Amino acid sequence: MHSTHTIGVVIPCYNEEDGVRGVIGRMPQVVDEVVVVDNNCTDRTAEVAAALGARVVAEKTPGYGAAYKAGLRAVRSDLVVTLDGDGTYPPEEIPRLVDILLEQRLDFLSASRFPLVDVRAMDLSNRIGNRVLTVAAALLFSRSIRDSQSGMWVFRRSVLERLRLTSDGMAFSEEIKLEALLRGLRFGEAHIPYGARIGEVKLQKWRDGWNNLWFLVRKRFERT
Numbered sequence: 701m702h703s704t705h706t707i708g709v710v711i712p713c714y715n716e717e718d719g720v721r722g723v724i725g726r727m728p729q730v731v732d733e734v735v736v737v738d739n740n741c742t743d744r745t746a747e748v749a750a751a752l753g754a755r756v757v758a759e760k761t762p763g764y765g766a767a768y769k770a771g772l773r774a775v776r777s778d779l780v781v782t783l784d785g786d787g788t789y790p791p792e793e794i795p796r797l798v799d800i801l802l803e804q805r806l807d808f809l810s811a812s813r814f815p816l817v818d819v820r821a822m823d824l825s826n827r828i829g830n831r832v833l834t835v836a837a838a839l840l841f842s843r844s845i846r847d848s849q850s851g852m853w854v855f856r857r858s859v860l861e862r863l864r865l866t867s868d869g870m871a872f873s874e875e876i877k878l879e880a881l882l883r884g885l886r887f888g889e890a891h892i893p894y895g896a897r898i899g900e901v902k903l904q905k906w907r908d909g910w911n912n913l914w915f916l917v918r919k920r921f922e923r924t
């Protein structure tokens with residue numbers, strides 16, 4: 701709870717039993733609600749999350765976007781925060797990011813990982829891929845986003861009904877930011893430290909990278 705606003709965190713998980721334990725353990729006091737999406741996990745993610753007090757929502761459709769759509773339907777708090785179940789995004793920064801959202805009267809705040817505080821947190825090919833996608837988004841949509849692929853956002857839950865969110869895959873991350881910008885929401889970015897991952901990487905960089913680029917092109921020319 702921050703002043704009069706309740707805060708809910710949504711964490712999409714595909715086999716993140718070790719990561720999610722750490723992430724929930726790092727949640728600051730201001731957080732009222734933690735929703736963990738169990739995206740067909742075959743490990744103990746759901747049990748671990750429930751034992752630590754999270755509400756676990758099961759989503760059978762595989763993919764990062766599908767997991768988020770289920771989590772965003774389930775969360776009830778006034779302000780929604782998202783992050784990965786792998787320990788890379790800092791839960792400790794939630795109070796500061798919420799302050800920025802409220803003080804600057806924003807609707808949607810995206811946490812930017814760049815410039816990287818710890819270069820070991822992201823390998824070179826991922827850094828290049830991120831750059832390519834960010835430049836492509838800027839050229840196609842004439843909007844500049846410093847970190848188009850960031851998975852940590854803070855927004856008012858009430859804005860969700862204004863966003864058209866379609867992607868079931870990794871493109872969900874760029875989609876939600878572009879939707880926020882294109883629908884005229886008050887959008888901002890704030891820098892956060894990004895750390896190395898706990899557990900196995902789920903991103904399939906070539907496949908997901910191409911899909912995300914293709915998604916941007918399609919979205920650009922589908923626009924009405």
Ligand SMILES: Nc1nc2c(ncn2[C@@H]2O[C@H](COP(=O)(O)OP(=O)(O)O)[C@@H](O)[C@H]2O)c(=O)[nH]1
Pocket residue numbers: 711712713714715716739762763764767783784785786851900901902903904
């Ligand atoms: N890639 C992927 N991630 C998923 C899926 N379902 C849930 N997730 C979660 O989404 C988050 C992002 O995945 P991650 O491997 O950390 O990708 P990265 O942060 O872009 O390198 C993690 O918490 C995953 O466990 C899925 O089907 N695919």
Ligand SMILES: [Mg+2]
Pocket residue numbers: 784786788897
């Ligand atoms: Mg991650």
